[in-house]
Amino acid sequence: MASGRVLVLGGGGREHAIAWKLAAEAGVDEVVVAPGSGGIGDEPGVRVLREVELLDPASVVAAALASGADLVVVGPEAPLAAGVADALEGAGVAVFGPSRAAARLETSKAFCHAVAEAAGVPMARSRAFAGGEAGAALGWIRELDAEGLRAVLKADGLAAGKGVVVCESLEQALELAPSFLVGRSADQPALVVEERLEGREASVIAICDGDDAVALPAARDHKRLCDGDLGPNTGGMGAYSPLPDLDDRAVEAIVESVHRPLLAEMARRGTPFRGFLYAGLMLTAAGPRLLECNVRLGDPEAQVILPRVAGDLAGLLFAAAHGDLATMGRRAVAASGEAAVGIVLAARGYPGDPRRGDPIDGIEAARSQGALVFHAGTVKRPAGGFGTNGGRVLAVVGRGPSLADARRAAERAADAISWDGVERRHDIAAELPEPAHLVGAAR
Ligand code: AMP
Ligand code: GLY
Numbered sequence: 001m002a003s004g005r006v007l008v009l010g011g012g013g014r015e016h017a018i019a020w021k022l023a024a025e026a027g028v029d030e031v032v033v034a035p036g037s038g039g040i041g042d043e044p045g046v047r048v049l050r051e052v053e054l055l056d057p058a059s060v061v062a063a064a065l066a067s068g069a070d071l072v073v074v075g076p077e078a079p080l081a082a083g084v085a086d087a088l089e090g091a092g093v094a095v096f097g098p099s100r101a102a103a104r105l106e107t108s109k110a111f112c113h114a115v116a117e118a119a120g121v122p123m124a125r126s127r128a129f130a131g132g133e134a135g136a137a138l139g140w141i142r143e144l145d146a147e148g149l150r151a152v153l154k155a156d157g158l159a160a161g162k163g164v165v166v167c168e169s170l171e172q173a174l175e176l177a178p179s180f181l182v183g184r185s186a187d188q189p190a191l192v193v194e195e196r197l198e199g200r201e202a203s204v205i206a207i208c209d210g211d212d213a214v215a216l217p218a219a220r221d222h223k224r225l226c227d228g229d230l231g232p233n234t235g236g237m238g239a240y241s242p243l244p245d246l247d248d249r250a251v252e253a254i255v256e257s258v259h260r261p262l263l264a265e266m267a268r269r270g271t272p273f274r275g276f277l278y279a280g281l282m283l284t285a286a287g288p289r290l291l292e293c294n295v296r297l298g299d300p301e302a303q304v305i306l307p308r309v310a311g312d313l314a315g316l317l318f319a320a321a322h323g324d325l326a327t328m329g330r331r332a333v334a335a336s337g338e339a340a341v342g343i344v345l346a347a348r349g350y351p352g353d354p355r356r357g358d359p360i361d362g363i364e365a366a367r368s369q370g371a372l373v374f375h376a377g378t379v380k381r382p383a384g385g386f387g388t389n390g391g392r393v394l395a396v397v398g399r400g401p402s403l404a405d406a407r408r409a410a411e412r413a414a415d416a417i418s419w420d421g422v423e424r425r426h427d428i429a430a431e432l433p434e435p436a437h438l439v440g441a442a443r
Contacts, residue, residue: 005030006314007067009054009084009097010075011037013344013376013395014299018073019046020374021306021313028314032067034060039375039386054079057087064093071096071318074275077296081107085275094321098295101271105262105293109156110189112293115269119261123290124282126194128156131184137177140193145170150196153177156189164233166196199284200433201291202246203239203301206259206279207316207333209325210272213259214316215332217308218243218251219301220429225351227427234351235392238428240341240403241304245283245433252331254279254288262293274320303374303395304340309333341406341429342397343414347377348421350391355421358388362417371413372397388419403429 006028008019015033023031023045033040036048049067053059055078064072072088074080074097081103088095104111110128117123125144129137141151151173155163167173177191184190202220206213219241225231246254258279266273278294278301297305306313311334319328347354359381363373374397377390396417398409407429414424 004028004070004314004318005032005068007049007064007069007072008033008075009052009060009072009079011035011040012075012299013374013392014297014302015075016040016043016374016376017303017306017395018075018297019043020372021309022073025312025314027312032069034063034067037375037378038380039378054084055082057082057084060084061087061091061093064088065091070094071314071321073097073317075296077103077106077294080275080295094318096275096317096321098273098275099271102266102273102275103295105266105273105277106295108189109154109192109292113192115262115265116290119265121258121261121290122287124152124194124197126192128189129181129191129193130186130189131181132186134178134181137181137191137193138174141170141173141177144193144195151177152194152196153180154192154194155180156192166233197282197284197289197291199282200245202243202281202283202288203298204246204251204254204258204279204281205297205301205305206255206277207320207325208259208263208273208275208277209320209323210267210274211263211323212325213255213263213277214320214325214328214330215251215255215259216305217241217333217335218246219298219305221298221301222425222428225423225425227425232351234346236298236300236344237346237425238341238343239298239300239304240339240406240429241301241308242335242339242403243433244403245436247435248332248335250436254281255331258288258290274323299376300342300344300392300395303372303397304342307340307372307397307399308335308338310336338399338401339403339406340397340399341403341410342395343410343424343428344376344392345394345396345414345417346392346423347388347390348423350423354388354391356387356389358419358421360386360388360393360417360419363394365416366396366413369409369413369416370399371409372399373413373417388421393419393422403432
């Protein structure tokens with residue numbers, strides 16, 4: 001794409017980061033974000049198109065044609081699961097994001113396990129259960145326990161990162177498992193029970209065109225609500241990049257041993273994967289294990305990864321949308337030497353029912369320190385400024401020569417922002433792992 005217009009679908013912090021990155025690139029004339037948010041629309045070079053129904057493929061095609069987009073980048077998973085990429089492709093619009101069939105890597109955990117197994121990509125040992133199979137599920141939980149392993153219970157289907165219980169005890173697993181199967185049909189898996197793996201997590205995301213993959217810098221999300229990794233799982237409360245325990249060579253080895261085999265298996269099944277392929281990994285003592293696939297960038301990982309992408313992102317996405325990634329001659333994007341730490345500011349009540357409508361102070365003060373502030377759940381107030389309008393409200397990103405510097409910058413900027421009921425973690429990137437060259441990535 002010599003130059004052109006990009007339509008970004010979505011309106012959260014991840015989409016703000018995508019729009020911010022693309023709008024700054026020489027090859028991009030304009031970024032349109034649909035439906036966007038008040039905060040995204042204030043970004044220079046970014047226009048918001050509100051009138052779109054993201055889960056309605058016809059509405060998305062109409063928005064793409066009306067905006068004259070040369071490329072559509074799909075942010076969240078739900079429109080992909082609704083077939084938006086298929087519809088855009090059918091209408092002759094270049095789209096970066098997988099078909100509905102390929103999006104099953106995220107929408108069905110049982111499908112992801114089946115593809116990974118066929119591809120030889122190691123995951124946690126697991127079994128899937130349908131309605132009426134509670135007895136079998138309890139039997140498998142007891143089998144794991146006999147080996148000294150705890151269980152992880154996962155609802156099969158999209159749950160925005162919140163349908164997972166990492167059990168602390170046998171009793172908890174036995175008590176909770178049957179509730180996943182109540183009222184579920186006997187012909188579809190509703191519960192996946194996995195062995196609980198130990199280690200540090202890492203998010204390794206690659207730009208994929210069906211055959212080929214180009215690695216983005218790795219990031220680490222902090223999924224629990226509270227400091228010390230306590231409290232419920234959320235969509236993510238903060239992230240950092242790069243990872244001391246996963247250097248560039250290790251990231252490329254993971255793309256080689258995880259992403260490429262998954263792409264090959266998806267192509268073999270006749271459902272090639274094009275889009276951001278996100279491998280959620282546990283770095284165990286025995287090597288990396290795939291915990292889950294997502295079919296999009298992570299949120300808040302995107303907010304720390306994209307500021308570190310030094311080169312041209314639009315060109316890669318455009319090439320990938322056309323199946324031409326190999327012509328770009330890269331195995332990984334060029335990353336800046338800077339580190340980035342992102343802290344999510346959430347509204348009281350998140351991840352349950354968040355309180356809305358509180359006026360937000362300090363966004364400009366944070367930006368004037370040099371921090372990036374990405375909007376996730378905000379609304380413009382008639383009186384000026386922004387108010388809270390969702391669970392995760394903002395992501396504040398600090399940058400610096402080291403993770404410690406970036407963390408200080410992020411903490412200081414996050415301190416500058418306040419509203420009644422703001423919740424956040426104070427330990428994002430606080431405890432860094434020892435540098436490691438390669439954590440058994442090459443299996
Ligand atoms: P998922 O939606 O599958 O990524 O699960 C959400 C979170 O639960 C992950 O990011 C992990 O923190 C945790 N988790 C998932 N599966 C496992 C597992 N097999 N062992 C330990 N923790 C897990
Ligand atoms: N931060 C985790 C995710 O985007 O799924």
